[in-house]
Amino acid sequence: MAGVELHRLRKEFGAFVALEGLDLRVEEGEFVALLGPSGCGKTTTLRMLAGLEFPTAGEIRIGGRVVNDLPPARRDVAMVFQSYALYPHMTVAQNIAYPLKKRGVPRAERAAAVARVAELLQLTPLLDRRPRQLSGGQQQRVALGRALVRDPQVFLLDEPLSNLDAKLRAHMRAELIELHHRLGRTMIYVTHDQLEAMTMSDRIAVLSAGRLMQFDTPGAIYDRPANRFVAGFIGTPAMNLIEGRIAAGRFTGQGLDLPLAPGLPEGPAVLGVRPEHVTIGEGAQRGRVRVVEPTGHETIVIAELPGGALVTARAPARARPAIGEVLPLGLDPDGLHLFAADEEGARIDPAR
Amino acid sequence: MTFLGRLAFNLIAWALVLVIAFPLAWMVVTALKPQSELFRRPPGFLPEAPTLDHFRRLLEETPFATYFGNSVILATATTAVVIALATLGAYSLVRFRYRGRESLAFLVLFTYLLPSVVLILPLYLMMVRLGLANTLASLVIAYTTFALPYALWLLRSFMAGVPEDLESAALVDGASRLGAFRDVILPQLVPGIISTALFTFILSWNEYLYALVLVNSDAARPLTTGVMSMLISAFNIEWSLLMAASVMMSLPLIVVFAFLQGYLTRGFGAGAVKG
Amino acid sequence: MAMTRIERRYAWLGLALIGPTVLVFCAVIVFPLVAAIYLSLFRIYTPTLEGAWVGLGNYAELLARGEFWQALRTTLIWTAGTLTLQMLFGIAMALVLHQSLWFRSLARSLVLFPYFVSTVVAVLVWRWLFNDLYGILNHVIMVAGVSDMPLDWLGTMPNAMVSVILVGAWKYFPFVVIAVLARLQTIPEALYEAARIDGAGPVARFFDITLPQLRDVLVVVVMLRAIWDFKEFDLIFLLTGGGPVTATQTLPLVVYKEAFSMNQMGMAAAHAVAMMAVMLVFMIVYIRRTRGGQGA
Incomplete structure (x- = not known):
């Protein structure tokens, strides 16, 4: 088995705590995205997995084996870097062959493996070029090829698509998904782009400020965010978060007054509702239209609640409410999320 | 306009x-x-x-050829020693973490600014004690006092310019630290090494004070002090001869300027201005 | 902070790589530096190297002697004079070379050459130019009618100091040129376009954009050149030997003279240490600057 386990993984850089006690268990063959804003510790985690940084405390297991004290060469992982890190003085073929060369694979076998990978990634006509003669997308493929050539236990990918333009990125995303299906290898993918994480991964680990916020399937993370951070971070436009309180089975705040499911603790709380669960033009609440942004296939409307808070709603493509108009506004009772009002902002579920 | x-x-x-x-x-x-x-x-x-008569006389009638040979040996040896030490040292300073690394970098910068006249007295005593006075070896040792900090400072800056990801990639691909250094870092560093070597060579070629104090025999005298001694020993100063000597002395420089000027500018940028 | 075993192994490897350098450093720099301070506490006769402990006696004598103070003053005059000229020529030439000039790269090579040429060569050439009977400079001066007598460039004051300062400026201003030129090339053209749209003329553009952008590099260059000019030995020693009499005798020359003409090794060391103490001020400022800018 070649899953990856992180146990209470901690990393300090001097006084700065990059990662505080991360627990994560990636199953064999799984595609897991580490997602979070920059500085959340995701790249540090990946580099520790690769053996490029070393944990201050905690344990890393790859395939059940503790690798804390092993240099990168003996961890049997491959990594694709954000900068691609292609060796500028080597040709494409030499770049791809380098990991095999370092493992003492005979020349003939190396050539065969390079040819195979080049075929797979459509690099065959480029094998004699140097990295600087390649386009960004081609460099990206070479970096992938260098990782693929030796069939490691785990693939580590550090924002591999972030230097590509939007069109190429979508294309490479599809290719990576296909590649993962074909190889069935464990892949750990660092990104700050939620679209990449949502579309590609089996499970997503959302990190913030060195801590794991939630680790679940994309669907679960979208539908049942574990806390306010995840709720606000996942989804575009972002989930509306409205401060108020729960009392007598109702949520009140910012001029809203909503009935809630029974069994919720009373007190201050934050109400979360995604824009697609807000309707403009009908409903029991009211809001003044402030901004109307038609995108073509839908219209984003931002309305101001009587309490002053802004609420974003997805409206049909042809909807054109007038700015300044006060309209009825509805919140879908099935689309409501409640979070604690404290620093942690944990999800509040009705007691069952 | x-x-x-x-x-x-x-x-x-x-x-x-x-x-x-x-x-x-x-x-x-x-x-x-x-x-x-x-x-x-x-x-x-x-x-x-x-x-070209002055050049002929210079080579035939004066010890100029000996001085020239000495300077070539001296500058080459100093450059070789210093580059070898400084390349490894710079790699260590830039890419390794250990206690005292920062203070060491500070010490390098400090010595880079140190005046030679302070070191020359003890070095003179040292060479006399070691029986190395009047040898080229004593000058190679003395020249490391300014060439090593200088080269280390330059190469440190060049090393910092090699993307860290390249080394990381090599490590993940199965190389050891030294393997990654040889396979990936060193090839990237070549222009920086050439540039540093040129500077070190020129510095050593042009050095005067140590040569003046540490060597007092024609057999081990480099060009700088050698040519000056021709000026002093001559009864009447033969300017054409001295100018011919000056031209010859500048020959390596002219070669560098003609073919390798890019490396000089590069070295300047790395060492002097960025600090 | 606890290190993993492999981190410790890497640290040891790092130390092993820097080890030879550290050894050489200790042998040829740190030890001599300490020895220089130690030597300055003795009275040592150079030819026999026999010494007697005098404690701070050398320093007391040095401070009481006019020679040290005079040399310090001479050093400061030389440094200030040559540094000013270097900066002015250097900045001006960098601005010129930054423009589109015919055969620019050839012009650049010609301008840089003096910096790389050996001081010995520079001095020989200038002494030939300064030559009282056949020197081209005196010829030009007399033809141009500036003077009807050949000038004694190096043998009288203040001529000698002026000559030394001039040759120093000629030899070292290319350093300023390269530094400033490199910085000029990184100033975004958009800044100038914006200023032009705002109606700034060439002079305003120089003072409002170029100069502020150059500030940092100029500070570093001034510090560096000040340190190097302060400790300059070859150029002055070879041009005037400190003369006439002691009129251009800077501190490094005094150290040399004490050690190898007066044969007072201990006294020479005391001068060297005192000189270093003065330089330390510049050095600390410089190191502070570069460290701040570079973030180690």
Whole structure:
């Protein structure tokens, strides 16, 4: 088995705590995205997995084996870097062959493996070029090829698509998904782009400020965010978060007054509702239209609640409410999320 | 700018450049002039009957060839030693973490600014005690005092310019630290090493004070002190001979300027200005 | 902070790589530096190297002697004079070379050459130019009618100091040129375009954009050149030997003279240490600057 386990993984850089006690268990063959804003510790985690940084405390297991004290060469992982890190003085073929060369694979076998990978990634006509003669997308493929050539236990990918333009990125995303299906290898993918994480991964680990916020399937993370951070971070436009309180089975705040499911603790709380669960033009609440942004296939409307808070709603493509108009506004009772009002902002579920 | 404006600017600028270059041009001209033209009044700029006679005399009648050979050995040996030490040292300073690394970098910068006259007295005593006085070896040792901090400082800056990801990639691909250094970092560092080597070579080639104090025999004397001793020992100063010697002494520089100037500018940027 | 075994192994490897350098450093720099301070506490006769402990006696004598103070003053005059000229020529020439000039790269090479040429060569050439009978400079001066007598460039004051300062400026201003030129090339053209749209003329553009952008590099260059000019030995020693009499005798020359002409090794060391103490001020400022800018 070649899953990856992180146990209470901690990393300090001097006084700065990059990662505080991360627990994560990636199953064999799984595609897991580490997602979070920059500085959340995701790249540090990946580099520790690769053996490029070393944990201050905690344990890393790859395939059940503790690798804390092993240099990168003996961890049997491959990594694709954000900068691609292609060796500028080597040709494409030499770049791809380098990991095999370092493992003492005979020349003939190396050539065969390079040819195979080049075929797979459509690099065959480029094998004699140097990295600087390649386009960004081609460099990206070479970096992938260098990782693929030796069939490691785990693939580590550090924002591999972030230097590509939007069109190429979508294309490479599809290719990576296909590649993962074909190889069935464990892949750990660092990104700050939620679209990449949502579309590609089996499970997503959302990190913030060195801590794991939630680790679940994309669907679960979208539908049942574990806390306010995840709720606000996942989804575009972002989930509306409205401060108020729960009392007598109702949520009140910012001029809203909503009935809630029974069994919720009373007190201050934050109400979360995604824009697609807000309707403009009908409903029991009211809001003044402030901004109307038609995108073509839908219209984003931002309305101001009587309490002053802004609420974003997805409206049909042809909807054109007038700015300044006060309209009825509805919140879908099935689309409501409640979070604690404290620093942690944990999800509040009705007691069952 | 109008054409006239450009013309005026170019004329003034080139006049300035020529004033700056004049002393060295005069050196070449003097070296090529026969003695008879040297003291002619008014002096002509171009030699009427250019001659290489001074160069011939320099090589045949003076120990110039010995000095030249000494300088070549000296500068080459110093450069080789210093580059070897400094390349490894710079790798360590930039890419490893251990206690005292920062203070070490500080020490390098400090010694880079240290005046030679402070070190020369103890070094002189040291060489006398070790029985190395009057040898080229003593000069190689003495030259490391300024060449090593300098090279280390330059190479540290060049090393920092090699993307860290390249080394990381090599490590993940299965290389050891030293393997990654050899396979990936060193090839990237080559231009920086060449540039540092050129600077080290030129510094050593041009050094005067240590050579003056530590070596007092023609057998081990490099060009700088050698040529000056020709000036002092001669009863009447033979300027054509001295100018011919100066031209010869600048020969390696001219070669560097003609073919490798890019490396010089690069080294300047790395060491001097960025600090 | 606890290190993993592999981190410790890497640290040891790092130390092993820097080890030879550290050894050489200790042998040829740190030890001599300490020894220099130690030597300065003795009275040592150079030819026999026999010494007697005098404690701070050398320093007391040095401070009481006019020679040290005079040399310090001479050093400061030389440094200030040559540094000013270097900066002015250097900045001006960098601005010129930054423009589109015919045969620019040739012009650049010619301007840089003096910096790389050996001081010995520079001095020989200039002494030939300065030559009282056949020197081209005196010829030009007399033809131009500036003077009807050949000038004694190096043998009288203040001529000698002026000559030394001039040759120093000629030799070292290319350093300023390269530094400033490199910085000029990184100033975004958009800044100038914006200023032009705002109606700034060439002079305003120089003072409002170029100069502020150059500030940092100029500070570093001034510090560096000040340190190097302060400790300059070869150029002055070879041009005037400190003369006439002691009129251009800077501190490094005094150290040399004490050690190898007066044969007072201990006294020479005391001068060297005192000189270093003065330089330390510059050095600390410089190191502070570069460290701040570079973030180690």
